[in-house]
Each structure stands twice: as C-alpha cells, then as structure tokens.
Amino acid sequence: MKLLNLLLPLLLLMMLTTVATGTGKEPVELTVDHDQQEQGQFFTVTFTGTTSEPELWFMEQRYRMFRQTGTSWRALVPVENLTPPGSYTLLVRACAHKEQIPVTVTPNNRAIQQITLDSSKAELKATEAEKSRVKAALHTESSEKLFTGLFLRPVHGETSSLFGLKRCYNGGPVESYHKGLDIAAPQGTPVQSTAKGMVILTGTVEEGFQVHGNTVIIDHGQGLTSVYLHLSAITVHEGQLVNAGEVIGKVGHTGISTAPHLHWGTYLYGTSVDPELFEGKAF
Numbered sequence: 001m002k003l004l005n006l007l008l009p010l011l012l013l014m015m016l017t018t019v020a021t022g023t024g025k026e027p028v029e030l031t032v033d034h035d036q037q038e039q040g041q042f043f044t045v046t047f048t049g050t051t052s053e054p055e056l057w058f059m060e061q062r063y064r065m066f067r068q069t070g071t072s073w074r075a076l077v078p079v080e081n082l083t084p085p086g087s088y089t090l091l092v093r094a095c096a097h098k099e100q101i102p103v104t105v106t107p108n109n110r111a112i113q114q115i116t117l118d119s120s121k122a123e124l125k126a127t128e129a130e131k132s133r134v135k136a137a138l139h140t141e142s143s144e145k146l147f148t149g150l151f152l153r154p155v156h157g158e159t160s161s162l163f164g165l166k167r168c169y170n171g172g173p174v175e176s177y178h179k180g181l182d183i184a185a186p187q188g189t190p191v192q193s194t195a196k197g198m199v200i201l202t203g204t205v206e207e208g209f210q211v212h213g214n215t216v217i218i219d220h221g222q223g224l225t226s227v228y229l230h231l232s233a234i235t236v237h238e239g240q241l242v243n244a245g246e247v248i249g250k251v252g253h254t255g256i257s258t259a260p261h262l263h264w265g266t267y268l269y270g271t272s273v274d275p276e277l278f279e280g281k282a283f
C-alpha cells in the first residue's frame, strides 16, 4: 500500500503528459489539465501531432475534438453533475496511437434545495416544442471558437441559487438539479451575452416555452453554449452574432420562476457545467 502511494503520483504524472512517437512521423502529445474533477466541472483534453481529428471517448460517449492550430486539437469534456464519484478513463485514438488516461470524479457536495411553486406554476410542464428546440440548440457543435478570455456575468445582482443544487419540488423527492446560476435583479434589467457568440435560439412563452419562459441560447463554438431564461423581453434574433457584453434581453420571471431573476447556464456538448468556471479562468 505504501509503495502504491509513492508510485501512484509518479505514474499519474507520466500518464498525464505523454510524449510518444505514434505514427512514426511526428511526436504526439496528449495532456489533461486535471487528474480529478468535481461533478459539474470539466476536463480540458489536448492532443498534438495529427492532422486528422483524434477520437476521444469518456464514459462510453464520443466527444468531438476541435482543431486549435495545425496539428493541435482540444475538447472540454463535461462531467455531468449526477455522475457517480469514482474512477473513469479518458481514451484517445489517433492513427496508430491509442492512449488511456485514468481520471477521478469527486462529489461536489452541493446542498439539496426545497423549491416551492405556487399552484398555477406547479402544473406547468415543458411542451414538446420547448424540449426539442432547447435540446437541439444545446447540442450545437460548431467548429469555430468564438469565445475568448473570461466570461462576463450577464447581469449584476445577488446570487439566489448556485449551479448543481439537488432539487425537490413542493416537498417531493430529489429528481433533478439546478442547471445554472440564478441571479436576482429587478424586472427589466438589461441582460448581456457572457461571451462572443451566435444567437441560435430565441423562444417565447407564446411559442410554448412554459417552463423556461422567454429564452435565448447562444453558441460560442466548439461545443460550448450559454442559456438565459425567464426573460421579460428578448432583443436579439436567431442568426445574430453578438459580442461579449452585448444586450440580448431583459430580466423577468416568465416560465417557472418565483421572482424576477436571470437563470444563466453554460453547456458543453449538451451537458450543463458550472458557469462560474468560465468567469474565473479563460479557456
């Protein structure tokens, strides 16, 4: 056991950065930024040394890698918030090169939150149109990386609910978790885009967005999208390119919402991750 304790960090270090000659032509290098990550966070996986897209797998799901420069590829691989803590493997294949990196998922210990909805809103269920349009938008994987630098907070105000809190509705069992960050702000406060991107969805209550309320989703490229819910007004249209800080709508409490606030979410390949991660570090 003691020997293992000594060897394991050394072994992990060797595996986290591996330089090898994969194709016999040029050296390849695979790196992962962390050997462990919390639920609701993500791994940054980079692979250098091939002109064709490497195959990347995590938890039996394939993730697209996106070209950064000539032979350099990257993916931000999400750890879903309800992933059981434990040991997992990141697998990368490129030409003749195949490599596995062991990683650990740790619990984020976010609290259980009791949500009380008044009876008129407790009855509301997402419509099929709402569900399918939101799902399609969140799975957008455009090749071009539009985001740079730190993400902006879309509106200033008190954080009323953190990302990742497990949720009960009206005293029922835990059935979901909070897939974004709630910021309380007065009705009508301008909401800005967190980063540069393309508006890929504007949905309204009239169109059936009963749960999300008036909604904007922005594609920042390379599998990363951001969502803005419960708006009182939308001031952009689908297909519009917006810069970081550009106003996209106004704070409201449409959909399932108990008071005016913005629900701000960030998604990687359709999986929600903690938006605060992008405020603290540029990716």
Ligand SMILES: [Zn+2]
Pocket: 161, 178, 180, 181, 182, 262, 263, 264
């Ligand atoms: Zn929320």
